[in-house]
Amino acid sequence: MYDAPKVIVGILIFLIIVTLPIWYNAACSKCPSEMPEVVILTADEPGRDTCVMETGYMKTNHMDVLNVWRNDVIRDGDRIFVAEDGRKFQKSLTNTCMDCHSNKEQFCDQCHTALSVDPYCWTCHLTPGDLAPKEVE
Numbered sequence: 001m002y003d004a005p006k007v008i009v010g011i012l013i014f015l016i017i018v019t020l021p022i023w024y025n026a027a028c029s030k031c032p033s034e035m036p037e038v039v040i041l042t043a044d045e046p047g048r049d050t051c052v053m054e055t056g057y058m059k060t061n062h063m064d065v066l067n068v069w070r071n072d073v074i075r076d077g078d079r080i081f082v083a084e085d086g087r088k089f090q091k092s093l094t095n096t097c098m099d100c101h102s103n104k105e106q107f108c109d110q111c112h113t114a115l116s117v118d119p120y121c122w123t124c125h126l127t128p129g130d131l132a133p134k135e136v137e
């Protein structure tokens with residue numbers, strides 16, 4: 001008839017595969033692989049084709065970078081960041097991050113919304129939309 005041990009092993013393997021996402025999510029609450037694909041606007045522009053730090057690092061640590069920049073500017077008046085490749089940037093959320101990532105809705109917001117993160121920065125800091133010229137009638 002049929003081979004009971006083989007059937008049981010088969011069922012076990014099936015169960016493990018089906019529940020893999022649950023184990024994976026339990027093991028890390030904000031896994032980089034869960035983050036949605038985002039639209040990078042400046043990927044073809046020389047000098048604007050790489051982030052201020054390595055992409056993988058930025059993906060998981062950009063909030064720390066922003067915190068450090070804010071403290072440097074506000075506590076020490078230190079406004080210049082020198083990237084590893086020598087490019088110099090102003091340590092600024094609006095003037096630097098949002099200059100390259102001006103598509104806030106498709107970049108910052110899309111990823112944050114998918115992961116239920118809601119940074120409060122924009123109650124004070126301007127977004128590219130705020131800076132866009134207003135149409136006149």
Ligand code: HEC
Nearest residue numbers: 038040043047048049050051052055058059062096097100
């Ligand atoms: C000079 C242009 C430039 C500046 C300034 C810049 N970025 Fe980037 N950023 C990029 C580019 C280009 C990529 C994609 C690089 C790649 O695909 O390897 C990127 C990638 C990222 C990513 C990873 C996105 C993903 O899922 O792959 C995050 C998050 C990010 N940037 C946030 C920031 C923040 C926050 C700041 C300001 C502290 C900032 N960036 C400043 C150009 C820039």
Ligand code: HEC
Nearest residue numbers: 030035038062063066097101107108111112115117118119
């Ligand atoms: C690829 C996904 C992704 C992109 C793109 C992204 N973020 Fe984030 N961001 C996250 C995640 C995930 C967290 C929360 C991490 C945590 O809770 O530990 C976060 C947290 C933050 C925080 C801290 C919020 C808090 O309440 O702690 C700030 C500030 C922030 N992001 C700014 C930005 C800005 C500005 C951009 C666009 C330039 C951006 N992020 C783009 C994934 C992303």
Ligand code: HEC
Nearest residue numbers: 066067069070073091092093094095119120121123124125
């Ligand atoms: C209550 C208002 C307020 C909120 C909310 C706020 N900031 Fe700021 N932030 C300021 C002010 C004021 C400055 C000083 C501006 C200057 O001197 O250039 C500043 C400066 C900064 C700077 C350095 C200067 C620059 O041009 O960006 C960074 C980086 C920064 N904030 C990041 C953040 C981030 C990230 C968040 C959200 C997690 C945030 N801020 C939320 C008011 C605010």
